[in-house]
Every structure is written in structure tokens, then in C-alpha cells.
Amino acid sequence: MTRLSHKASVSVACRLLGLVFALWIPLQCPAASEQPGKFLGAIASEKPKWFKESFLEFEADVAEAAATGRRVMLYFHQASCPYCARLVEENFTDPGLKAYIMKHFDGIALNMWGDREVVSVAGKAFTEKTFAAALKVQYTPTLVFLDETGKVALRLNGYYPPQDFRAALDYVAQKREQKQSFAQFRLEQLGSRQGALFDEDFYIEETDLKRLVGRAGKPLVVYFEAPACPECETTHRRILTDRATRKLVEQANNVQLNIGSDEAIVTPAGAQTTARLWAQELGISYTPSLVFFDGGGQEVMRISAFLKTFHFQSVYAYVLEKAYLEQPSFQRYISARADHIRESGFDTDIWGYESFHE
Secondary structure, three states: OOOOOHHHHHHHHHHHHHHHHOOOOOOOOOOOOOOOOOEEOOOOOOOOOOOOOOOOEHHHHHHHHHHOOOEEEEEEEOOOOHHHHHHHHHHOOOHHHHHHHHHHEEEEEEEOOOOOEEEOOOOOEEEHHHHHHHOOOOOOOEEEEEOOOOOEEEEEEOEOOHHHHHHHHHHHHOOHHHOOOHHHHHHHHHOOOOOOOOOOOOEOOOOEHHHHOOHHHOOEEEEEEOOOOHHHHHHHHHHOOOHHHHHHHOOOEEEEEEOOOOOEEEOOOOOEEEHHHHHHHHOOOOOOEEEEEOOOOOEEEEEOOEOOHHHHHHHHHHHHOOHHHOOOOHHHHHHHHHHHHHHOOOOEEOOOOOOOOO
16 A cells, blocks of 8 residues: 555544544644654563463363363453553562462463464464454453353453452452353442542433433443542543543533442433443443443443543544444554544654643
8 A cells, every 4th residue: 555645644634533633622734844743652561471372273272271270361462552561560460460360261362463373262263363353352452261161251351450350350260150240240349339429520410311312413421430449530530631531522422320329220222220230231340431322322332441541532532433334443543543643743642641732
């Protein structure tokens, strides 16, 4: 493919991102002679040395793990992913977590853009990247835990901090998926917490969510939160205080629900239930989780793990632009978005809490 000139690239960037940018900064497309912005926050990492050196034939891997009382943990990563680096440097090196994983799991690393051959449990051949696409991996890290038959026991889409990660490991190691969903398991921990939730002036006080579907042509975003939630506090104090983030957030209809509440609600589909039961039905197992619905009340995207500002903003932009209709890969979308921002003369920091400014 022929590479566009810088001037042409900037023109494309302005057209593609103008919808979102125009509402939160006065976009000024620079001349071709101006320097592009910097790309910041990329962090390289290596898989742990104690991971299994697999031939990537998963039927054999599952059988070998089961023979020793362990289960398979597939770890999807990509180069320079700071969330992957956090998983490796904080979770996988924690002495307690490391010992627990080595006792109960065989870890196998997969590059979501890699070309190594993979053979699924069903015997179908893929490359790493086509296998990731088949599983619709949108975030890295993504962890897929397989049971003794090769079925998915649990999947984590994104980075979980150590305490939440340990809960996930316990759930799979103890084979609790045979008794209850992970959402039910987590609700026993998160739903019993007492206290107030963090409030925001952009939250709409409405329990009939069907009324908000497509209102004013905006998507609906439901925030599932819990009291005494450290990650919720980080989201409110570090991400939602960012001016550019708020400009994006305010382009949606946003509602907050307590994951443990028995308050009656009406879902976007019109079903009568409670916040607690709906959270279980949706499989909400992390707080805060954000679920995005289009104008027809269909879920199109969600945030269900730890994110910092750039990726948080990018999910909103992805939904606001309806980019999911043409680009099903969120990773490709955010890569292009970062390029467009930099070509427009602004820095992009994928691991910071402050977005770029004028």
C-alpha cells in the first residue's frame, strides 16, 4: 500500500476525527512542515520464563495440564502494550500470585498479531492473529482459561489489578464455573460493600433505561460501580476530571448503577429487573464496568477492566463515531486514532492520565 504524504495524512485525520475533536478542542490542522506529535507510554515486556513452551496444539496442552491437576491459561499480548507490562511486572512477579499460577495453571503466551501456527482444541488451524480475531480479542492483555475439556472456564478482557486477578484465579482453580457464573461469584464480594458511589453531573437520574435509548441521537452508557471501589475512585478522580474526556462523555446519555442494588430498573430492551440481576445477566465482574448501547438498544462495546485516559477516551470515540460498523477491530481503530492525533500535531500518551491540550 502506498504511504500517504504527511499533508494528505493530516487531511484524512481531520476528516475522520473532526466529529469528535470539534466538540472538545478547536482543531487546527497543521501545515505539512510542522512536526507530528510524540507517541508516549509504550512499554515493552516479555512473557514470564516459567510459562510453558507450547507447540500451540491446544488439545494436547489441555490434556497435559489436566494430567497434573492444572488448567490452561492463554495470555494474548502485543508489543509495547503497557497493560501487558503491568500484568507481567505487577501480577506475574508477585510472589503469591506467581506461586499460585504455577501450581494451578499452564500459562501459554500468544501474540495477537503473531504468525505462529495454532491448532485449536477442535483441531482447526489458525495463526495467532487469526485465532485472536476468531475469539474477538479487543483488548490486551486478554486471558482465556480452559477447563479439562478445552471449553472456556473464564475470560478476562483487559488488565485486572492483583486483588481482582486473584479472585479470577481462585474462581478457575476451584472450578467454581461448574456452580456459578463469575459475575455471581464476584457479586458476593462487590455487591455486599456499603457506602456511597462517586457522583458526576453528567449522570442522568433514570431507572427506565429504555427511555434513554437513542435520546437526542446519543448512545447510552451504563456505569456499573460499587462502593469502596479503588478503581472506581481512580476513574472518577484521574480520568473523568480530564477536560477532554468529559467533552467526549457528555456526548452520550450516561447512567450509573450500583452493582449490588435491588432497585427496580427497566433495561434498554424493556425488561423489568433490578440492577443486581441485570449485572449478573450481563456478566459484570469488575467495577467500574461501562456498557455501551447503540440507538437500537443493542450493546456495541464495553469497558470491563482497568483502563487509563487514552483508551477510555478511545472507547467513547469508537462508539460516538460508530466506527464499530466499519472497523470491528478496536485495536486497529485505536492505532489509527493515535496516528491521526500525532499527525495533527498533538502528543499521544497511551499510559498517562492527562490527554493532550491546545
